[in-house]
Amino acid sequence: MPLTRKPNPTALHPNPYQHGDEIWEAYNQCLSLEQHEGWNTFAAQLQKDVSEGIMNDLSPRVAARVLGWALRVAPSDEGRNALVREIVGCNDDPELLAGLAHLSMLPTITASDVPPVYNPKGPTPSVSATQSPRIAFQQAAQDLEHLLPKPSITAQDLRQLLLYRDNHSCVFTGAVDLDSARSDNTLIIDLGVRTDTTRVAHIISQSLSENIAGTTPAVCAKFEWAKTAGAIIERFGGFSSRDILSDNVLNSPLNAFTAATAPHEEYDKLDLWLTAVDDGQGGIIPDTYDVQYYWGERLRSSVGIKQRITFKTATVGNTTIPPPHPRLITLHAACAMIAHMSGAAEHLKECFRDTDMISVMTEPNAAYELTRALKTLQLVSPTV
Structure with missing residues (x-):
């Protein structure tokens, strides 16, 4: 999506799919739900004691747009097909559609019970100056070779791996990590190089194994597979997060990068996201992304965020530190676009302010x- 266009809350477009196809039927249910301003119009179909909470969370219009825009900008065909089947299975039942929108917000706009992408309470805490390595960078690089093969990577281990891979700089602004600059002045040898406090920025930032709550008994019974955040991401994201992240789960270089505090907060709030760059021949340029900023090109430039970034792969001895995984970055981008286009972003900000x-x-x-x-x-x- 071009930086000059904000993905503001937008009505669903007319049904673009082939009449009679299953996706046409699913999208039509979204269009029908969008016509209702409040849940009171479904009074005869709803049981107040089981429906009131979930209905008050999202209006019919927002719930419909969550599902409709999720169909349009799903991060994968597998995820889109799974969502189609679930919507069709609701048979226009308003409580089930509202519940499905609530669940869909986890992988697509991350406003669910365990928000794994949306993290408005602030970025992952940085490693403090007293925790950061004060040894020579050459020795630190040698030590990194032993971190990735470990059965689990600690937050401090991940911090060291990312700083080395990302050239001790914020991926969004290029500013050199302040603590690294204090340890090695050669990082800022060129005049005009900025320094800033940086942190580990996770793409998926909350546990994938925690249980889901907050839905009604009818929704729980219908979508009994939706027990954990990881299960919902796998269903609607179209991939297994554990296959990508392995036993390291969240603390993996595939799921994180180095970022200064301000852009990290914007990324966590879904106001900043990354889209793949076309190579002009029908493919994409590996690990290269255009930076999309909800507040516009002028403000993006004024806060020093670059228009395009490229993630690097680093090698230490026989060990490779990989760049962030493109499927996770694509998932985050879908979350951001659907959140803003459906109007659910305002719901998230209200909840977490x-x-x-x-x-x-x-x-x-x-x-x-x-x-x-x-x-x-x-x-x-x-x-x-």
Whole structure:
């Protein structure tokens, strides 16, 4: 999507699919649901005690656009086909469609119970100056060779691997990691090179094994396979995250890169995403991406974010540090586009916005703020 066009909440386009095809039927259900402004129009079909919570989360219009735009910009054909089957299986049932939109937000707009991509509470904590290696960079590089073969990679191990692979710089701005510059002044030998505090930026940032909660009994029964975040990503993303990340799960170079604080926060909030670059011959340029910024080209440039980035592969001895996996980057991009085009991004920001709960309890809207905080706690807390 061009940087000059914001993916603002947009009505679903007329059905573009072949009449009679299963995807045509699925998209038609989305179009039908989009015509309703509130769930009260389905009063005869809904049971208040099991439906009220999920219905209040998303309006019919937003739920319809979540599903409709997910069909249009799905990260893979496998994921699109899986979503088609689930929508058709709802048979226009409003509670099931709302529940499916709620679940679909995990891999497609990441506003689900365990949000693995959307992480508005801030980036992965950086390794502090006292934790960062103070040994010579040459010796540090030699030590890296022993990190990747380990059965699990710690946060500190990952930090070292990424700094080496990403040339001790933010991938978005090119600014040199401040702590690295303190350790080796040759990193900023050229005049005008910026430094900044950098962090490990995960593409998928929350556990894939935690259980899903917050849906109604009818939705749980219909979509009984949707028990964990990893299962939902596999269903609608069209790939197994564990096949990509192996036993390292989230702490893998395939799932992370080095980023300065500001662009990292924008990436976590889905306001910044990456799209593959066409090579002009029907293929794509490996590991090269255009940076898409929701707030526009002018602001992107003003905050120093580059228009195009290329991830590198690093080699240390016989060990290779791979670049971020393209399927994870594509999943994140789909999340961002669907979130903004459906209007669910505003729902996410409202759920996760910061509030001083102590002071707000004396305000007239105290009941609303407490309800919102409790709902957000449910979204990010695992079930047992």
